[in-house]
Structures are given as C-alpha cells and as structure tokens.
Amino acid sequence: MRExxxxxxxxxxxxxxxxxxxxxxxxxxxxxxxxxxxDVLDExxxxxxxxxAAAGALCDEAGVCE
Numbered sequence: 001m002r003e004x005x006x007x008x009x010x011x012x013x014x015x016x017x018x019x020x021x022x023x024x025x026x027x028x029x030x031x032x033x034x035x036x037x038x039d040v041l042d043e044x045x046x047x048x049x050x051x052x053a054a055a056g057a058l059c060d061e062a063g064v065c066e
Contacts, residue, residue, distance in 0.1 A: 020056070020065075023056075023057045023060070024057075026056035026057060026059060026060070026065065027053045027054075027056045027057035028053070028056070029056050030052035030053050030054070030055050030056020030057065030059075031049040031050070031052045031053035031056065032049075032052070033052050033056075034048040034049045034050070034051050034052020034053065034055070035048050035049040035052065036048075037052070
C-alpha cells in the first residue's frame with residue numbers, strides 16, 4: 001500500500017512541477033508537494049513543506065525548471 005501512495009505522490013509532484021512561472025508560484029507548489037510527500041511518508045509535514053518551498057523557489061537558479 002505504501003508503494004501505491006508513493007507512486008501517486010510522485011505523479012502529483014510531476015504534474016505540479018510544471019506549475020508556476022514565478023519564484024513565488026513555484027515555492028507555493030513546492031510547499032504543497034513537500035507537505036504531501038512528508039504526510040505520505042509519515043514524516044514532519046511542516047519540514048516537508050519548508051524543504052519543498054525552498055526547492056521550488058530555487059529550482060530555476062539551479063537550472064532545473066527554466
């Protein structure tokens with residue numbers, strides 16, 4: 001069952017990765033995705049949201065989502 005949840009989370013993340021044209025939009029999308037993944041993995045949701053927000057905001061600087 002955990003594999004299904006993780007697979008569904010990966011699909012949601014892939015779909016949300018295309019969202020956002022500004023740093024703020026990508027940070028919000030990243031925060032949402034990070035929180036969902038953390039919840040699925042039974043980890044700290046707030047920490048997952050913080051990591052996701054940082055990754056979303058900085059992904060264009062890293063050349064990942066140009």
